[in-house]
Amino acid sequence: MERSLPATGHYIQDIHINDRARVHIGDQIGCTTINSKVTPLLDFDGVYAHNALAPVSTYVDRVDLRSQLETHLHNRIAHASRSSQIEVVHGIGGAGKTQLVLDYIQRHRQDYSAVFWIEAGSRESIERDYIQIYILLYNLHLEAAQGAIEVHNAVAAVKRWFYGRGKRWLFVFDSADAIREPNDPFYVDLRRFLPDDPSIHVILTTRDRCAQDMTELPAVIVEEMTRGEAVTLFQKQAMILAPTSQQEGHIGAIVQELGYLALAITLAGSYVAATPRLQRDLAYYLPEYRERRRELLTQRPLWLVHQYGESVLTTWETTFRTIERQHPQVCHFLALLSFLNRDDIPADFPTVLVNGEAPMWVGALFPGQRITQYDIEAFFRTLINFSLIKYRGDQNSYAMHSLVQTWAYDRLVEDQQKSYGCICAVLLQVMTKTVQDANPLVRARTVTHIVSSFHKISQCFKSASVDDNVIVYLLYGLARFLDSCGQFKDEVVMERFIYQKHRSGHGDDHPDTLMSMNNLAATLREVGELQEALSIQRAVLEKRQQILGEDHPDTLMSMGNLAAMLGDVGELQEALSIQRAVLEKRQQILGEDHPDTLMSMNNLAATLREVGELQESLSMKRAVLEKHQQVRGEDHPDTLMSMNNLANTLGDVGELQEALSIQRVILEKCKQILGEDHPNTLGSMSNLANTLGDAGELQEALSIQREAVRKLTEVLGVKHPFTIKAEKCLLWIEQLSTDTGQMQ
Known part of the structure; x- marks a missing residue:
């Protein structure tokens, strides 16, 4: 298929339709798939996780909840059921579900042969983790793969590995929140990924009560902390190790005001620890907190308060105001991070993203300022100090709590969301260039950031606007990266958005609209939606014929693409007729030796072979080869492709x-x-x-x-x-x- 470039009359000829009966030189290479003939490891005794499997140093043991988890799961008779034993840990965001499970793992790690921690916040992150687990269990080498890996095979292979091994294994699916509504952009059909063997224990952490339907075990419900637990957590987080009686009174009042919610207490304690004024006198905290809450209730939409709760929202906003006063640049950086995949923010951001000349995203985010990698490292340290993000040393990446990220995005007004969305898209362009030739897993990590960002960008640019051209152009480049990674399903969603934006902004007949229709059709072809692709491509061709004329290069490109799709669905005679017309026009307009003309001759010869016109196909292939040798030289890829195709047909005759x-x-x-x-x-x-x-x-x-x-x-x-x-x-x-x- 030939794809269009945005806002130009040129196009990329990136796929030749060559002889299809055998393997050909010159065919566009698709995505790498997993190798089912590899030998799996006989055993695995280790850990797969994106972070150290231990709770934070300030964790407070929640004895009752831990006891429930141990009774429901750990203390059950091994292999008591016919399938994996699933324990659901659910509760509101910020209640401490993840830390509870990490504490369980730390206490009982020796009782499991291996532990696998999967970030379940989105389909892409689960797929990424399953691919890495597959590579781990089957002892593969990254350099053997040069593209995307077929996820359904990786999932099946990982599940199959555990059958009949007779040991005890633990899988954790963390933050599996979007499991109810298929229309949710982050919806995950979790049952597709759950391992099914009696030797496996599975723990799901989720905010969704419907997860209880997946298991017969009672759920562990994580709600507010006890007063004693909350006081202990605050003291640890605020680094008040030996409080005076007066401080104890203030701490009790603070944790009560915060509703004994673990995340709110953690953030409040971090704020106190980072604020010398409050370290000296805790009496100032609650008046400041209450004043900030009143301000929030008058300024912020009511739904924000309902979503996060007054205590959490006010705590975050109080922290944010302090950071804004002391480090205003960090606030801009936090807003930018709110668009990315929250659980895998690369730690090499500082060096990659400001390497050499400052890229456009830096100038847009910090106009008139010189930002170095050391500045960005300092931004991360500030956010860590205030507990808004955390560093995962094992994976050399940063992570942000889902509610913190959502709040950082939601607090932006519409114009700010659009502005940061554009900057994020530019940043992602930089990322795609740095990982273009990297191994598949590095590229897969970038895909998760693109998908996460696109969800937010598509929401804040939902309504039509004349200012949308910039973001659409940027998304076009990201769609091309998804295409190069074989992420065609995600690419289709993005291509549809681009098409709708062009259509609403420019109308049905604008060149950019037709360009995006062409590219959408090409991607639909990749995912097997041939009839829809064919219908769209016919419409593109008809409009280009009406608007541009029969002989315009874009019209001829559309004719060639339509012929390719017709060949896919077996309409070879119509494909043949179109290809003859394209070749004739390109010969007249471009000349006999133009690369586009030779491509058309090659494609026509391939279809002639398919319909049994071997002599005509052979004659045309000899002519193509001769032209390529003259124009391109003996060693050019197009020349080698032509030699290959000629040899195939010589074999046929x-x-x-x-x-x-x-x-x-x-x-x-x-x-x-x-x-x-x-x-x-x-x-x-x-x-x-x-x-x-x-x-x-x-x-x-x-x-x-x-x-x-x-x-x-x-x-x-x-x-x-x-x-x-x-x-x-x-x-x-x-x-x-x-x-x-x-x-x-």
């Missing part, structure tokens, strides 16, 4: 020796230019083996094809179309060898 000669040349050139393990090199190996099989050279064919399948499986995965075709070719050669008695 029985010219096996000429086909073999060409394919041997291709293989050597690919090894020299691309390397031994490049997918196109492996594709050329498979094509050579296929032709050797046709020619009866079965021993050489077997040797080459086995090596091709092994390497394709390592590089692209067992589910990739190239690997599947190569395996089918290997089975065919093996069958030929068996039939002729030549099997090795």
Whole structure:
């Protein structure tokens, strides 16, 4: 498919429609899938988590809740049920659910062979963690993968690993809050991910009571702390280790005012610890808190108070006002972080995001100021000091409580949300450039930030505005990154948003609207929604014909894309007719030697082969090869692609020796230019083996094809179309060898 660029009349030709019966040089390489033939570890005794599995140093033991958790789960007879034993820990945000579970793990870690902590706040974060657990349990190496991993296979493989192992394992799904409403942007079908083996204990922390329906075990309900627990927590957090009787009175009044809620007390204590004035005299805290609360109740929407509660909201706002007075830059930075994935903020932000010349996001967030990596490191330290974020040393990342992040976003008015949304999109552009060539898991972490940010951006830019062009342009770049990672489902959602913004802002016939329609159709094709893709592409073509004329480059691009989709659904004759028309027009307008003309000849020749017009296909492929050799040179990828396609058709018409000669040349050139393990090199190996099989050279064919399948499986995965075709070719050669008695 050819994708359009925003706000220009040019386009990217990034997919050739080549011969489809075998593996081809020049085909666009898709996403890496997992390798089902890898050998799993015989045992695993360790931990998978994004943070150290221990509660915070100021944690206060909540004896009654811990006792319930131990009775319901830990003390049950092992394998008492036929499936995994699920314990639900639910309660309001900020009540201390996660810390309770971390305390349980610290006390009983030795009773489990391994512990797996999964951040369950979104589908993307769960998928990321399952991929990493899969790599861990199956002892894979990141360098063997160069794209996205198919999640459903990773989930199935992880579940399968535990069957019949007879030990005790613990899975924690933390912050599984969006499990009720499928229309929620962060909805997770949690049952899809829950492991199912009697040896596994599962703990779910959630704000949603409906999670209790997933288990027969009683839930552990986490609510307010006892007065004694609350007082102890405040003293630890405020670093008041030996309070006077007067201080004890103030502390009791403070925790009562805060409703004995763990998060509010933690934040209040951190605020006192960071404020010398309050360290000297706690009597000032409550008057300040109450004044701030009255101010909030008159300024903030009522729904904010209902969502967070007066105590939490006032505590945060009091902290925020202090930070704003002392470090106004930190407040801007906190607002920016509210758009990102809250549980995995990379600790290398300071070096990556201000490396070299200050990127645009820095200038937008801090106009006229010079911000260094040391400044950003200081921003993080300030936020940590006030307990608004925490640092996870094991994963070298920062994390923010979900309610803190939501509050940091909700407190912004609409114009501020839009402004920070644009800045965040620019920041994400910087991130995508820094990880473009990184391993799949690093890229997957970036995807979670893009998806999280897009949810907020799409909400604050929901209504039409003439000022939306900037954010739409930025989202276009992020959509391209999702495409490069194989995250087509998330990309479709973003492409639909871009299309709707262009349509509402410019109308149905504007070039940008047609551009976004074209790109949406291309992505729908990737996720298999062929009929909708075909319908949209027909509409794009019709409008471009009416507006731009029959001979405009964008019109011809749309014709070529439509032909590709028609080929997908088996409408080969219509595809053939369109491709002939595209080729004729490009020859007239661009000339015989233009790359677009040669691409059209290549695509037409491929479809001619599919409909059985082998001689015409062969003649056209010879012409394409000759042109590419003249225009591009002998070693250009387009030349090698043309040689490959010519050899395929030579094999079809029985010219096996000429086909073999060409394919041997291709293989050597690919090894020299691309390397031994490049997918196109492996594709050329498979094509050579296929032709050797046709020619009866079965021993050489077997040797080459086995090596091709092994390497394709390592590089692209067992589910990739190239690997599947190569395996089918290997089975065919093996069958030929068996039939002729030549099997090795």
